Amino acid sequence: MALRLFWRHGYEGTSIAALAEAVGVPVPSLYAAFGNKESLFLRAVEHYGRYAGRLYDEAFRARSAKAAARAVLMGEVELVCGRGTPEGCLMVQGALATSPESEVVREKMARLRRQAEVEIAHCFARFCSVGGLPAGWDPKTLAAYVTTVAAGLAVQAKSGMPRAQLTRVAEMAMLIWPEGSQ
Structure with a gap:
């Protein structure tokens, strides 16, 4: 319950009183169990x-950098639009x-x-040694690109963008790979 509150409202948007109510304990018991709000938040993040x-x-088991990137982005769409979970990404x-x-x-x-x-950069670097990235592509920069797009998907989901549109955005982001590359 605490996780869902933090996920929906963020750290500062979630009050101690709301957390205590969601967990079903009085505020002093919440403090006794978790120490403080920060500690409870970090446990929820864990x-x-x-x-x-x-x-x-799943992404790290992919057989190509392109498949790994696609798995991260499509996984993000699933995460931020999950049934029964708040929109967006707690991270x-x-x-x-x-x-x-x-x-x-x-x-x-x-x-x-x-x-x-x-x-993610380490995952992409694995593919460099076998020619799995297009020439001149840097694994760190590619990882920054993928995480930036993934974060944007989370923000758009929180803003109400539907899953179908988020999926199209993720697919469009994958168009950076040159034709025929893996």
Whole structure:
């Protein structure tokens, strides 16, 4: 329940009172169990990471860089439009902009997003040695491109863009690959 609240409203948009109500405990018990809101948020992010991380698992098993990129983008569409889940992506919108008091949370989330980009770059780098990327393509820049598009998909989903349109945007992003490349 806490995860859904943070996913829907972000870190600062979710009050302690709402969290306590969702979890079904009084506020003092929530503090006793989790220490503070930041700690509960980070535990929710960890749980979300296990849930959302499955899209990366599939991508990292892909047989080509292009298939890996497609898996990330289509996985993102599934994630941000999931049935029974809030629209958007907790990693993108959970603490993108915060007050000065929550800067530590924003920084932690930014590090997690950068780590995902690094993992995607490592995936793409695997294909460099076998000619799996078009000549001159840098795995780090390509990973930045894919994560930027994925984050945009999350923002658009939160803004109400329908799944079909998000899918078309992801497909269009895949057109950067030269014809006939894998």
